[in-house]
Amino acid sequence: MAHRQHAPASGDEYVVGLSSDVTAPDGSTIFGDVGLDRLTDAGLRWEVMAPIAGHAPTATELAPYDAVLSFGHWGYSRDVAAATPRLKHVARFGAGFDGIDLAGLADEGVVVTNTPDGVRRPLALAAMTLLLALSHRLLDNQRAVAEGRWRDRGSYRGLGLAGRTVGIIGFGSVGADLAELIAPLGVRIITVDRPSVRARQQAGELAGVELLSLDELAARSDYVILTASLTPSSHHMVDADFLARMPSTSYVINVGRGPLIDQVALTEALRTGSIAGAGLDVLESEPPTADEPLLAMDSVIVTPHALCWTADFVQDVAGSVMEALIDVANGRPPSHPLN
CATH class of the missing domain: 3.40.50.720 (NAD(P)-binding Rossmann-like Domain)
Known part of the structure; x- marks a missing residue:
């Protein structure tokens, strides 16, 4: 320099x-x-x-x-x-x-x-908040009560977490902290096989975390959580092909950067039921327009790129x-x- x-x-x-x-x-x-x-x-x-x-x-x-x-x-x-x-x-x-x-x-x-030290735990907890809300269909249940549909309370059983697989894309400080937080919940944790992640695993870190290709992670995950940085190589890493590989009961959560996901492809996957839902603290274009389709979907939680601002x-x-x-x-x- x-x-x-x-x-x-x-x-x-x-x-x-x-x-x-x-x-x-x-x-x-x-x-x-x-x-x-x-x-x-x-x-x-x-x-x-x-x-x-x-x-x-x-x-x-x-x-x-x-x-x-x-x-x-x-x-x-x-x-x-x-x-x-x-x-x-x-x-x-x-x-x-x-x-x-x-x-x-x-x-x-x-x-x-x-300022990574100040961001790490709040952002990991933000991802965990969306994970818990989606796994228990929190907003669906709250909406049923607010709309006077108490009799529908058996209609919104969540997928739950015990025995489920969580794929974390972006296993830096936030991703690793998130893995540590959710491991006691009985989930299997997988991430993308990168040289830096493999080196940490070989050094005795990341016990119990399985390393897979991006395509394998998509196919195996009940919940995909993105905490990655936005770079030219990570732009739209979750695209139509990735979403098509995910189980129809699965969810996508993004607390990294909006353009990590092809938002048009995500909207279509949600519209057709190819995946079950999404939790998004970031979007491709911020703030969204009033006619943004994701805002009208009951299966989607959108927060204003501020969920970690505690x-x-x-x-x-x-x-x-x-x-x-x-x-x-x-x-x-x-x-x-x-x-």
């Missing part, structure tokens, strides 16, 4: 720009208090950036800043980094980094960080991202560099 001057010269300010996608001009965010006073106490100045057009700030928009606290999913390219010599750090409030050219920014001397999530992620911003500003290596 090329190096840029980190600590500001005497008399110069180190300025952090807050992405404006979820931030008000006074610094309040949809997450609540994220601890901006820590930046002030550390001698860093912060300000909310002006709204941008689209999802990628221009060099002009980034020019006033030494660092960006990126709450949403703005994109950052090598060309823009090359044209903003002041920029030293892009700090993600969360774990995802799709849309960021990690290698390109590294070549230009811009470090990118994220109080402990905000506290832990905010603490981690502020620490990273202060460390980089003072020339110290951050805890979670991505590049």
Whole structure:
């Protein structure tokens, strides 16, 4: 990585720009208090950036800043980094980094960080929440009561979990944590055979987790849970062929990124009964339009890419991202560099 001057010269300010996608001009965010006073106490100045057009700030928009606290999913390219010599750090409030050219920014001397420790358990629990809700047909039963159909209470027996097979796609920190959480429920856990996963298994980790091809995982799973990152190779990894291999009684759960699933193919599989249902905290296009077919399906639970946003999530992620911003500003290596 090329190096840029980190600590500001005497008399110069180190300025952090807050992405404006979820931030008000006074610094309040949809997450609540994220601890901006820590930046002030550390001698860093912060300000909310002006709204941008689209999802990628221009060099002009980034020019006033030494660092960006990126709450949403703005994109950052090598060309823009090359044209903003002041920029030293892009700090993600969360774990995802799709849309960021990690290698390109590294070549230009811009470090990118994220906050995996604060995300891991809340996101695993979000996936588990959808798993439990679908396995017990929670919304169907709640809807029956709300609509005065008490006599229908025997009509919504769930598939249950004991003895069922859960296929986890994306066996990084979130996937592994999820597996640890659900293993005591009596499920069989399978995942996709990747070199990194196989190495961990050979090292004595992942006991009881079976490694299969993606096609085999589709055919064997009662529940498929996606926690993977979005990359060119993972885009639409759950497509029409994958869904056709799944049992008709099975469910898909996605807490990773919406484009991991071909949403048109998923909608058709649900419409025809090729699979039983889905739990989606992420969609291909967010927010969805009012006429999005998935929103009208009783077999689908859709939440607004926020199911893991608990109080402990905000506290832990905010603490981690502020620490990273202060460390980089003072020339110290951050805890979670991505590049």
